[in-house]
Amino acid sequence: MEKYDHKKIEQKWRERWEQANIYKTDEGQGQDKRKCYVLDMFPYPSGDGLHVGHPKGYIATDIYSRFKKMNGFSVLHPMGWDAFGLPAENYAIKNKVHPRVAVSKNIARFKEQLGRLGFNYDWSREINTTDPAYYKWTQWIFLKLLEKGLAYESHEPINWCPSCQTGLANEDLENGRCERCGSAVEKRPMRQWMLKITDYAERLLKDLDELEWPESIKESQRNWIGRSTGSEIKFLIKHFSRNNAELTQKIAEESQRNKINVFTTRPDTLFGVTFMAISPELAQKWLNVSWLPSEEVKKYIGDTLTTRATQSVKDNPEKTGIFSGVYATNPANQEDIPVWVVNYVLGDVGTGAIMAVPAHDERDYEFAKKFKLPIVEVIQGGDVSKGAYIGEGVLINSSQFDKLPSEKAKKKITEFVGGEMATTYRLKDWVFSRQRYWGEPIPVIHCDRCNVVPVPEKDLPVMLPEVERYEPTGTGESPLAAISEWVNTTCPTCGGPAKRETNTMPQWAGSSWYYIAYCISESLNPSAGGQVSIPISGQISKPEFRNNITRWLPVDMYVGGTEHATRHLIYARFWHKFLFDIGVVSTPEPFARLKNQGLIMGEDGRKMGKRYGNVINPDDVVEKFGADTLRVYEMFMGPFEEGQAWSADNMVGSRRFLEKVWRIAERMKEVRLAAASLTSGADVLRMLHQTIKKVTDDIENFKFNTAISQMMIAASAMETSGISRDDFKYFLIIFSPFAPHLAQELWENLGEHGFIYKSAWPQADETLAMKTVIRVAIQINGKVRDEMEVSAGITEAEIIPLALAREKVKLWISGKTTPKVLYVKGSLVSIVVT
Ligand SMILES: [Zn+2]
Ligand SMILES: [Zn+2]
Known part of the structure; x- marks a missing residue:
């Protein structure tokens, strides 16, 4: 009996598959075949290469897409590289190589590692977000957003990472810190490009219901979008200073605002408002329109803004505040209430001002106690001498609204004070510019005469220039600003001298539409005959182009990590909906089904990483045990969505299972030589059909571990009782998505000539399985x-x-x-x- 030599087998078949080009996407003859688009979240080609945790999701999509293919679907299963952005750039700076050079080196390394695992990717559709032929399209989408008024410039303070030296979106933060480097993030006012994702908030929320996604991911998105319904209520400013009614009038006129607007989810508590609290940012705006408070108040505003700029946003500082000297009128009972400037109201949350109801809000209660402000109970149910009662209930101390339940009172009181019921969202517009080198240049030109001028479509892509120095400048300007021959250009509108935009796009730009790119990657790749010279709008209107997009979208199965819940997965949905609105795609959502793989931890139970020295390189495992063993082991570790610790001992069990399958086939060879033929016993036949049924159901539901365990039981039965060659072939087919090299080798050993990948998936005989x-x-x-x-x-x-x-x-x-x-x-x- 020959020994199972994984090295020989795996090398042999990888070469043959490549020669025969068997993983080329089958477009489906006449497009009448059912399609299945199976997609991995594409990786950043980091310099560390893959560790054994990375391929877990890739193995799952490989199994799933093979399974679908064998079930008669035409399958799209591509791979590519998300190579712009901070991770790639920081790696390049640290290792003193140009990001472009680092990226191409890292891609080569990733591709080699993935190649060893026997994946069925159609590499002819490979994409790379840093390829000008690719980012030309990313820039085109930006131009379309600009044209539709969804991209705009803003000077509002944004999150600034002092270490990465760039502005960041809210989505880039983790507990107020930079998600990339962990530094505390500051607030900095600067010019930047914003995308109006808030225009899509309601649709992003509502359409979640239709998606076959893990409930936890949908819930994170719902929270991130943060819809709340309540009322907008205006509080008239009574006087900016008790002694100077004239000045109050003047400020009110100049600022066009003699009111403080608030949004509240609890208009039923309006009679309990005993003060107002405004953010230092809003107070600063008043100062800008010649409000003259006391020196003490001015100092407080200045100091608080400075502290904000240097402190982590979400650190929960001690509540401070100062009476501004200004009074407002409570529209419910016409009482004068003092306006305080406080540090616990943020300028970029809501209107930057709140109505404070200490009896029924914990923060307001704490503040009122500290500064001895009145606490008026207006909802029954608590004990305000002990703390705020935040629940709803029956109104008291609320004049004609007494005895009404909260729910009714909300509407009535809002009407009574001339307010409006309103919906707000926690979601903010997307800060879309970065002051870094390694990103897509934003395709606009600044002209003194014409202001912001979009780069004409025929001039795309705006190429990222070669530079000597690509480190961040730290001044809030991108390194591109220093390249005068690139920056200085002529205005496309008036022909006068003009300057290019020097900010680049965030790392999330290229990944917001890459799944569309795979459908049309021939058009993106000039070497494959793609016509990049045609303006994109012209190309998109072509029927063959549209057919390809319509044919493949939406993605039927999308697999990746949970860390993308409120980043990539929200951004991509936003872009997709926009592209749907302008007629580029024909489905309202990009990803119909989503699965998240659990992490593979180190043998010590900690997250695998250099800093713990617990990284396991898949190359070593493949060398020693084989790619098939690695694949089977990673799928057998436990439920796909859960995290598990790596165990070299347990991997031996997976290897033994493959050896058992090998032995069964080897025996068959011997029997064949002896010209005898074996028929399967009833037990084994029943087991086989039960296994076919279970593996079929389990793959569809991503229960790979139980599918493998069933195949292990079947293999033991086959080894003990024997099985006929024809029946064993059925087993090999269902086994092949898990261990494609071994299955293919045995397929050949049993006298088959073709590729097992092209076989039809067997149907379980229900009666045989049942009997x-x-x-x-x-x-x-x-x-x-x-x-x-x-x-x-x-x-x-x-x-x-x-x-x-x-x-x-x-x-x-x-x-x-x-x-x-x-x-x-x-x-x-x-x-x-x-
Ligand atoms: Zn950072
Ligand atoms: Zn001009």
Whole structure:
């Protein structure tokens, strides 16, 4: 018997598959075939290469897409590289190589590592977000957003990472810190490009209901979008200073605002408002329109803004505040209430001002206690001497609204004070510019005469220039600003001198539409005959182009990590909806089904990483155990969505399973040489069909671990009882998505010539799978003399004549008295003779 030599087998088949180009996407003849688009979240080609945790999701999509292909679908299963952005750039700076050079080196390394695992990617559709032929399209989408008023410039303070030296979006933060480097993030006012994702908030929220995604991811998106309904209420500013009504009037006129707007989800508590609290940012705006508070107040505003700029946004500082000297009128009871400038209201949340109801809000309660402000209970149900009661209830101290329940009072009080019911969202517009080198240049030109001028479509792509120095400048300007020959250009509108935009796009830009790029990657790749010279709008209107997009979208199965819940997965949905609105795609959502893989931890149970020295390189595992063993082991570790710690010992178990399958086939070879043919016993046949059924259901539901465990049981049965060659081939087919090299080798050893990948998936014979055949022992005078196979449901009356008719039994009972026969259901027939 030959030994299972994974190295020889895996190398041989990888070469043959490549030569035969078997993973080329089958577009589906006449496009009448059902399609299945199976997609991995594409990786950043980081410099560290892959560790064994990375391929877990890729193995799953590989199995799933093979399964779909064998079930008659035309399958799109591509791979590419998300190579712009901070990770690639920071790696390049640290290792003192140009990001472009680092990226191409890292891609080569990733591709080599992935190649060893035997994946069925169609590499002819490979994309790279840093390829000008690719980012030309990213820039085109930006121009379209600009044209539709969804991209705009803003000077509002944004999150600034002092270490990465760039502005960041809210989505880039983790507990107020830079998600990339962990530094505390500051607020900095600067010019930047914003995308109006808030225009899509309602649709992003509502359409979640239609998606077959993990509930936890949908819930994170719902929270991130943060819809709340309540009322917008205006509080008239009574006087900016009690002593100077004239000045109040002047400020009100100049600022066009003599009101403080608030949004509240609790208009039912309006009679309990005892003060207002405004953010230092809003107070600063008042100062800008010649409000003249006391020196002390001015100092407080200045100091608080400075502290904000240097402190982490979400650190929960001690609540401070100062009375501004300004009074407002409570529109419910016309009482004068003081306006405080406080540090616990943020300028970029809501309107930057709140109505404070200490009796029914915990923060307001804490603040009122500290500064001895009145606390007026207006909702029954709590004890305001002890703390705020935040629940709803029946109104008191609310004049004509007393005794109303909160729910009714909300609407009535809002109407009474002339407010409006309103919906707000926590979601903010997307800060879309970065002051870094390694990103797509934003395709606009600044002209003194014409202001912001979009780069004409025929001039795309705006190429990222080669530079000597690509480190961030730290001044809030991108390194591109220093390249005068690139920056200085002519205005496309007036022909006068103009300057290019020097900010670049965030790392999330290229990944917001890459799944569309795979459908049309021939058009993106000039070397494959793509016509990049045609303006994109012209190309998009072509029927063959549209057909390809319509054919493949949406993605049917999308697999990746949970860390993208409120980043990539929100951005991509936003861009997709926009592209739907302008007619580029024909589905409202990009990803119909989503699965998240759990992490693979180090053997020590910690997250795998350089800093713990617990990284396991897949190359070593493949060398020692083989790619097939690695694939089977990673899918067998436990439920796909859960995290598990790596265990070299357990991997040996997976290897033994493959060796068992190998041995079964080797025996068959021997039997074949002996020209004998074996038929499968009923037990084994039943087991086989049960296995086909279970593996089929389990792959569809991403329960790879239980599918493997069923195949292990089947393999043991086949080894013990034997199986016919034809039946074993069915097993090989269902086994092949998990261990494609081994399955293919055995397929050939059994005399098949084609690729197992092109076989049809077997159908489980339900009757064979169901019919439970059991082995029953036959005892004669207490000793087992024979055994027989019967169906599990057999009755005593049926089994007795069968047992008595058996040759061996006849020998023992001939010439004896009439036997006494007894059937012990499911296990034995007992015969007593004397
Ligand atoms: Zn950072
Ligand atoms: Zn101009």
